[in-house]
Structure formats: C-alpha cells, structure tokens
Amino acid sequence: MFRLSLKMTGRDWRAGQLRFLLVALIVAVAALSAVGFFVDRLRAGLNRDAHQLLGADLVISADQPVNAAWRAEAQKRGFILADTVTFPSMAQAGEGERSLSQLASIKAVSPGYPQRGKLKITTKASEAQDAVGQPTDQVPAPGTLWVDAAILSSLNAKLGDTLTLGDKAFTVTQLIASEPDRGASFLNFAPRVMLPLSDLAATALVQNGSRVSYRLLLSAPPAKAAELAQYQTSLESQIKAQSIKGVRIESLESGSPQMQSTLDRADRFLSLVGLLSAMLAAVAVAMAARRFMLRHLDACAMLRCLGLTQNQVTAMYMIEFLLVGLVGSVIGVLVGFGGHLVLLELLGKLVQSDLPPVSMLPALQGVATGMLLLLGFALPPILQLRNVPHNRVIRREQEPPQALALATYGLGIAAFVVLLLWQAGDVKLALLTAAGFLGGFALFGLAGWLGIKSLKSLRGAFKHQGWRFAVTSLQRRPGATVIQVVSLALGLMALLLLTVVRGDLMVAWRNATPPDAPNRFMINILPEQKDPIAARLAQAGVANAPLYPMIRGRLVAVNGNAITESTYEDDRAKGLADREFNLSTMATMQEENKLVAGKWFSDKPGAPAEASVEEGIAKTLKLKLGDKLRFDIAGQSVEAAITSLRKLEWGSMRVNFFVIINPAAMADTPQTWITAFHLPPAQADLGNALLRDYPNLTVVDVGGVLKQIQGVLDQVVTAVEFLFAFTLASGLLVLYAALMGSQDERTREAGLLRALGATRRQLAQAQLIEFSLVGALAGLLAASGAAAMGWALATYQFKFAWSFAPGVWAFGLLAGALCAIAGGWLGLRNVLKHPPLQTLREG
Numbered sequence: 001m002f003r004l005s006l007k008m009t010g011r012d013w014r015a016g017q018l019r020f021l022l023v024a025l026i027v028a029v030a031a032l033s034a035v036g037f038f039v040d041r042l043r044a045g046l047n048r049d050a051h052q053l054l055g056a057d058l059v060i061s062a063d064q065p066v067n068a069a070w071r072a073e074a075q076k077r078g079f080i081l082a083d084t085v086t087f088p089s090m091a092q093a094g095e096g097e098r099s100l101s102q103l104a105s106i107k108a109v110s111p112g113y114p115q116r117g118k119l120k121i122t123t124k125a126s127e128a129q130d131a132v133g134q135p136t137d138q139v140p141a142p143g144t145l146w147v148d149a150a151i152l153s154s155l156n157a158k159l160g161d162t163l164t165l166g167d168k169a170f171t172v173t174q175l176i177a178s179e180p181d182r183g184a185s186f187l188n189f190a191p192r193v194m195l196p197l198s199d200l201a202a203t204a205l206v207q208n209g210s211r212v213s214y215r216l217l218l219s220a221p222p223a224k225a226a227e228l229a230q231y232q233t234s235l236e237s238q239i240k241a242q243s244i245k246g247v248r249i250e251s252l253e254s255g256s257p258q259m260q261s262t263l264d265r266a267d268r269f270l271s272l273v274g275l276l277s278a279m280l281a282a283v284a285v286a287m288a289a290r291r292f293m294l295r296h297l298d299a300c301a302m303l304r305c306l307g308l309t310q311n312q313v314t315a316m317y318m319i320e321f322l323l324v325g326l327v328g329s330v331i332g333v334l335v336g337f338g339g340h341l342v343l344l345e346l347l348g349k350l351v352q353s354d355l356p357p358v359s360m361l362p363a364l365q366g367v368a369t370g371m372l373l374l375l376g377f378a379l380p381p382i383l384q385l386r387n388v389p390h391n392r393v394i395r396r397e398q399e400p401p402q403a404l405a406l407a408t409y410g411l412g413i414a415a416f417v418v419l420l421l422w423q424a425g426d427v428k429l430a431l432l433t434a435a436g437f438l439g440g441f442a443l444f445g446l447a448g449w450l451g452i453k454s455l456k457s458l459r460g461a462f463k464h465q466g467w468r469f470a471v472t473s474l475q476r477r478p479g480a481t482v483i484q485v486v487s488l489a490l491g492l493m494a495l496l497l498l499t500v501v502r503g504d505l506m507v508a509w510r511n512a513t514p515p516d517a518p519n520r521f522m523i524n525i526l527p528e529q530k531d532p533i534a535a536r537l538a539q540a541g542v543a544n545a546p547l548y549p550m551i552r553g554r555l556v557a558v559n560g561n562a563i564t565e566s567t568y569e570d571d572r573a574k575g576l577a578d579r580e581f582n583l584s585t586m587a588t589m590q591e592e593n594k595l596v597a598g599k600w601f602s603d604k605p606g607a608p609a610e611a612s613v614e615e616g617i618a619k620t621l622k623l624k625l626g627d628k629l630r631f632d633i634a635g636q637s638v639e640a641a642i643t644s645l646r647k648l649e650w651g652s653m654r655v656n657f658f659v660i661i662n663p664a665a666m667a668d669t670p671q672t673w674i675t676a677f678h679l680p681p682a683q684a685d686l687g688n689a690l691l692r693d694y695p696n697l698t699v700v701d702v703g704g705v706l707k708q709i710q711g712v713l714d715q716v717v718t719a720v721e722f723l724f725a726f727t728l729a730s731g732l733l734v735l736y737a738a739l740m741g742s743q744d745e746r747t748r749e750a751g752l753l754r755a756l757g758a759t760r761r762q763l764a765q766a767q768l769i770e771f772s773l774v775g776a777l778a779g780l781l782a783a784s785g786a787a788a789m790g791w792a793l794a795t796y797q798f799k800f801a802w803s804f805a806p807g808v809w810a811f812g813l814l815a816g817a818l819c820a821i822a823g824g825w826l827g828l829r830n831v832l833k834h835p836p837l838q839t840l841r842e843g
C-alpha cells in the first residue's frame with residue numbers, strides 16, 4: 001500500500017494537484033516557526049545569561065539605601081558584596097556658552113562589580129556599537145568615567161575630554177561595549193555614564209526626593225549556595241511579614257521578572273499574529289483538499305472497481321497527504337528559520353547579537369503544527385473519497401457526504417482550538433482570541449455578503465458586456481466570493497493599520513498637542529533654587545512655567561488596612577501600589593484639571609489632611625471619596641481623606657500629579673520642585689546655561705525622548721509588519737484556492753459562452769472586472785476596519801480627536817484590487833486557453 005501511495009503521490013505531483021496544498025502548508029508553518037525560532041533563541045539567551053543579567057547570584061533592589069542589617073548579615077555569612085546606584089541626571093561637556101548637556105543614565109559602581117558576567121570596555125566607537133570589547137574586572141578609577149559611545153557624539157566630545165556630573169568634573173577614559181546587568185527599563189534608553197561609587201557624594205546629585213535605584217549584589221562560592229538560599233528565604237519572609245515596600249529580591253530562579261514578563265507577552269502577541277496567518281492558510285488547505293477530492297472521484301471509483309476496499313482507499317490517500325504534510329512542514333520550518341533571521345535583523349539593537357544557536361524544539365513544533373493543520377482541515381474531504389461508489393464509473397452522480405465525513409469537519413475546529421491554547425498559553429486569552437477571530441470573520445463575512453448582494457442591483461448600471469458577465473459570476477458563487485473577500489480583507493487590514501493608520505495616528509496626536517505645549521521638563525529643583533530659576537525663566541521670556549512642589553511618598557495603607565501583596569490582583573494596580581508616588585501640594589487646582597467628584601480642599605488652619613486623586617488611578621486602586629490614604633514620606637506618616645476626584649489632560653504635556661494633598665498637611669515634608677515649559681529652538685541654550693549654574697538639575701528634552709521611543713517603535717512595528725506579510729500571503733492563497741476550486745466550472749462556462757459568440761477579449765475583461773470588484777470590496781472592508789480601530793485607539797486609549805483620512809480607503813481599494821487581480825491571474829490564466837470545442841466535448 002505504501003508503494004502504491006508513493007506512485008499516486010508522484011502522479012498527482014506531476015499533474016500539479018499537490019503543489020498548492022504544499023504552498024499553503026509552507027506559509028502556515030513558516031509564519032509560526034519564524035516566531036518560534038525567534039522567541040526560543042531569546043528565551044535560551046535569557047536562561048543562559050541569567051547570572052549575567054543579574055550581575056550576581058542574588059540581588060536586593062530598592063528605592064532607598066539597602067537595610068544596613070541585611071548588609072551586615074550578608075557580610076557575616078561570608079558572601080561577596082558589591083553595590084550599584086542608578087538614576088537619571090544630566091551630563092555636561094564644554095565650557096561657557098559652548099557647553100552642551102545630555103540626559104544620561106548615571107550608574108555608580110563599587111569595586112567587585114559585576115560579580116557574574118563581564119563588563120566589556122573599548123576605546124573604539126565602532127567596537128562599542130557592535131558590543132565588542134575587552135572584558136575587565138575593574139571599575140572606573142576615581143575621577144574618571146566610562147560611557148556609552150552615543151553620549152560622546154551627542155556632546156561633541158571624545159575620549160580624554162571632561163564631562164561634568166553635578167558638582168564634579170570627570171575625565172572620560174573608556175567606552176562601554178557591554179554591560180551584563182543593564183536590563184531594558186525605560187531609564188536605560190538614555191546613554192550610560194558609569195562612575196566609581198566613591199565619587200558619587202562629590203557630585204551632590206542625590207538629594208531628598210531624587211528617584212534612585214539601589215542594588216546590593218551578592219554572590220557565594222558553590223559551597224555556600226545553600227546558605228545563600230537560606231538568606232534569600234529569610235529576607236523574603238521579613239519583607240512579607242513587615243509589608244516592606246519598594247524592595248525586590250531577584251535570583252537565578254526568579255530571573256528578571258520584568259524581562260520574563262515582557263518576553264512572555266511578546267511570545268503570545270507574535271504567536272497570535274502568526275496564528276492568524278496559519279488559520280487563513282488552513283482555510284486554503286481545506287479548499288485545496290476539497291478540489292483534490294473532486295478531481296479524484298472518478299479515479300477512486302475505478303480503484304474500487306479494481307478491488308481496493310474502503311479502508312485501503314483511505315489508507316492510500318492518508319499516506320499521500322501525510323507525505324505532502326511532512327515535506328511541506330519541513331520546508332515551512334526552513335522558511336521560518338530564515339524568517340526569524342529577518343526578525344532579528346529588523347529589531348536590530350533591541351535584541352542580543354550573540355544569541356545561542358537554535359534548538360530543535362521550534363522545528364519539531366513547526367512540523368507538529370503542519371501535521372495538525374493537515375489532519376484537521378484536509379482529512380474531511382479525504383474521508384469522502386472512501387464513500388465513492390463503484391457505479392460512479394458508469395453513473396457520474398456524486399453521492400452526498402455521509403454523516404461521519406461531515407462530523408470530521410469538527411476536527412478543523414478542534415485543531416483551531418488546540419493551536420490557540422498552545423500559542424496563547426492561557427485558556428482565557430485563547431477563548432477571547434477565538435471569539436475575536438470568529439467575530440471578525442463573521443462581521444467581515446456579513447459585510448462581504450451584503451456587498452455582493454448590492455452588486456445585483458447594479459448589473460444593468462453599465463452596458464458593458466464584461467461588467468454583466470462579472471456581476472453574474474459573483475452572484476453565481478456567493479459563498480466562494482465571500483471567503484475570498486474576507487481572507488484578503490483580513491491581511492490587508494492588518495497591514496493598513498500598521499502603515500497608513502499608524503501614520504495618521506501620529507499626525508492626529510501631533511495636531512492634538514498645542515503648538516506651545518511644554519517640550520522641556522525640569523526636575524530636582526531645590527527649595528532655595530526655586531525663586532532664582534523662576535526669575536531666570538521669566539527674564540528669558542519663557543511664559544507659563546509654573547513651579548510645583550514634588551514629594552515622593554509610598555502608599556502604605558487605605559482606610560487603616562495595610563497594602564500587601566494580596567491587596568490587588570491587577571498587575572497595574574500592584575505596580576502602582578508598590579512604587580513611590582510623585583505627590584504634590586497646592587492651594588489652587590491647576591487650570592488643566594477638572595473636578596469630577598467632591599470639592600477642592602479649603603486648607604483652613606487646623607483643617608484635617610485632604611487629598612485630591614486622579615480618577616483613573618482611583619479606579620485602578622478601587623478608591624472612592626472618603627477613603628483615607630496613608631503615605632510614608634521619607635519616614636514621616638501622612639494620612640489624608642479623599643475629598644475630590646480629578647480628570648487630567650495628559651495631552652497638554654504639562655505637569656500633572658496623581659495625588660495632591662493640601663499644603664497645611666505637607667508643610668514639614670521634604671520637597672523638590674518641578675516645572676515644564678516650552679522652549680523655542682532659538683533658545684535651546686537656556687537649558688545648558690541653567691545646568692551650568694545649577695548642576696543638580698535634570699532637564700528632560702521631551703522631543704529627544706519621544707524620538708528615541710519612536711525609533712524603538714518603528715523597529716518593532718516593522719517586525720510585526722513582516723509577520724503580517726504572511727497574513728496577506730495567506731489571504732491571497734485563499735483567493736487563489738477559491739478560484740482554483742471553480743476553475744473547472746469556469747472553463748466549461750467560458751467554453752459555452754465562446755460557443756455562443758462571446759469573444760476571448762470580452763471574457764478576459766469580465767475576469768478583470770470580477771477580480772477588481774472582489775479586491776475593491778476587500779480593500780474597502782480592510783480600510784474601514786483599520787480606520788475604525790484607529791478611531792477607537794485615538795478616542796479611548798490616547799484621548800485625542802481623530803479625523804478620518806480618505807487616503808486610507810483610496811490605498812485600500814487600490815491595494816485590494818491589485819492583489820486580487822494578481823491572484824486571479826495566477827489562478828485562472830489558463831481558463832481562456834482551452835478551445836471551446838474541446839471544453840464542450842469534455843463536458
């Protein structure tokens with residue numbers, strides 16, 4: 001039987017009846033394998049470098065200096081210790097009016113850093129950019145800095161030049177090529193400046209209210225590994241029992257929670273993008289398998305007459321399809337391997353360049369995916385072949401599918417669910433995704449069906465014969481036409497959303513931002529510097545630059561109930577409750593704020609402490625009017641009742657605060673000041689001048705930060721666009737499969753029409769019009785869906801006005817028509833080549 005199946009496979013391949021099935025499988029497997037290889041290598045790199053990403057065996061991370069008792073206990077146990085202190089600040093180069101400044105991520109390190117992994121340094125900018133350098137066990141010497149190459153180019157400086165941090169000048173001696181424990185926080189988008197911890201105090205940059213991250217790195221020899229684990233357990237117990245906030249314990253077992261969480265989210269998102277492509281390709285597989293079945297009815301009847309049993313017929317075709325599935329899956333895995341290299345290239349510096357080699361797991365998963373899709377979507381038509389009767393040889397009637405064959409279509413649904421659960425990794429997410437897929441298919445299917453029905457009334461709108469032929473053809477096959485429209489529309493919509501609509505979103509956001517919106521934020525202003533800086537800004541003609549007190553405080557209790565790990569289940573709520581708030585105090589509410597509940601505090605002498613809370617954070621933390629909030633502010637406890645809720649205009653780019661407490665209650669708390677203002681390009685030197693006179697300031701150029709973020713987003717979006725190209729390819733495959741499924745019928749129609757007097761040119765024009773209508777309808781649906789999603793994002797997520805750009809629909813109509821014409825030409829290019837007489841004889 002196996003030998004017979006091999007012969008049948010070769011025969012069907014030469015006849016061209018398996019090629020399309022093979023291509024559909026390749027696309028489906030490639031889309032998922034590209035993501036599989038990509039994520040697998042990232043995860044393997046994360047696991048391989050777990051110690052290096054920590055820089056130690058155990059790390060205590062806190063936003064206050066690490067508990068001295070914990071440090072003493074670690075030293076008593078004989079562990080090796082090192083410290084890092086990280087915060088954002090300004091680095092300056094040059095003197096006088098020619099000085100320049102740049103926001104940097106400052107990192108002060110003690111000898112012994114890092115304890116795991118190697119810091120790599122170099123003196124060549126090209127090597128630093130490629131993460132190539134000499135490993136070192138040293139840290140910067142006193143009075144020197146090691147820096148990222150990017151900051152030197154920004155400050156027009158070079159090795160050997162002087163950079164100033166706060167009150168102290170340093171000499172740049174090395175470029176940082178690789179930093180093992182850098183991580184991927186927002187702060188680390190700023191270029192790194194590394195200095196010895198012994199010089200940190202001389203800079204005077206760390207003040208009350210400064211946002212600083214303290215990390216104590218611990219390592220132990222193998223003989224003390226168990227003791228280190230006991231020490232970790234003891235710390236975690238203390239943190240939980242005492243509800244200590246702002247302290248995190250990171251170890252090899254827990255890894256970097258943020259990195260793991262980010263990688264898990266990326267895995268799920270990219271896998272679901274690939275799954276959309278795979279599911280469309282699976283529809284093409286089912287259609288190709290059905291066409292295969294229809295073309296083999298007569299051959300199957302002949303084999304039954306020659307003595308083959310139903311089981312033998314089933315086994316023969318099953319072996320044939322399994323061979324095709326295996327070959328298609330393997331080729332798809334190879335294409336997916338190439339696709340993951342493209343993803344790595346597109347994401348550039350966002351991923352490590354020295355990732356581990358690929359493992360066999362994604363390849364095996366890709367093959368399993370291909371076989372699962374094949375069995376789920378191609379098995380039902382094949383099972384119908386076993387029920388072909390002997391007498392079909394002389395009677396060309398086809399028996400209807402039996403109940404068992406119809407029931408096997410449930411295999412397709414089962415395969416769909418299994419793939420969703422596999423790729424999503426979460427039952428709830430899988431069910432939501434399935435609902436989204438099916439809802440999208442149903443909505444687009446309904447819109448496509450209505451569009452096709454509406455064409456019926458337009459059949460006589462033009463006297464052109466080709467137009468009438470095209471509209472009639474679409475009406476004759478509504479089911480196949482709807483499938484073509486929906487599949488093509490889904491692929492186009494994804495690409496339109498990431499290209500045209502994304503550009504429109506950026507334009508709408510810029511238009512929603514006032515032209516005089518602040519483009520500079522100045523923080524770390526000391527109380528004694530407040531009035532002189534306000535005077536300097538006014539003297540320079542900077543308008544509307546109010547200064548506000550900024551007070552760092554941690555929410556420790558609500559209504560007397562301490563905030564613990566179990567207080568909130570939502571991840572965002574947990575993050576907000578664990579971090580320090582930037583609180584403020586003022587007698588009069590900011591103009592950009594609007595009260596939505598309660599009333600603003602009067603701040604009368606002797607009045608109780610009152611708080612005004614932003615409505616969004618109140619909803620997240622489940623706060624309401626009358627609730628009492630207790631904050632820990634540098635060791636002081638301040639409790640205030642919520643007396644009002646505010647709505648903030650985040651799009652104004654002005655200073656905003658989640659929580660504002662009346663001035664009387666905050667009089668004795670440590671404060672720094674913050675302001676935001678608009679600085680025209682001609683006055684850009686004002687920021688440098690202020691930094692020369694007040695080195696402790698941090699001036700954030702909003703435009704520069706947004707440019708960095710935009711660069712990262714562009715890389716990510718380009719990578720996602722590459723994956724959605726598989727979706728578009730899958731949509732074209734479905735279009736091609738639907739056309740191939742009707743090829744025999746169309747050939748007979750064309751032969752009959754030509755026998756009745758229609759010319760080949762007229763029929764070619766009818767095909768062109770038909771494909772253009774299908775593509776235009778798909779493009780219209782895709783543009784409408786993309787525009788609707790853009791409007792929803794602008795209105796509900798980003799909170800700014802959205803204007804519908806007609807270019808989206810024009811681009812959608814054109815792209816849809818071109819894709820459909822291309823797919824139609826490939827599918828039906830041979831229909832009109834058959835002589836009418838031959839077609840009628842074969843019919």
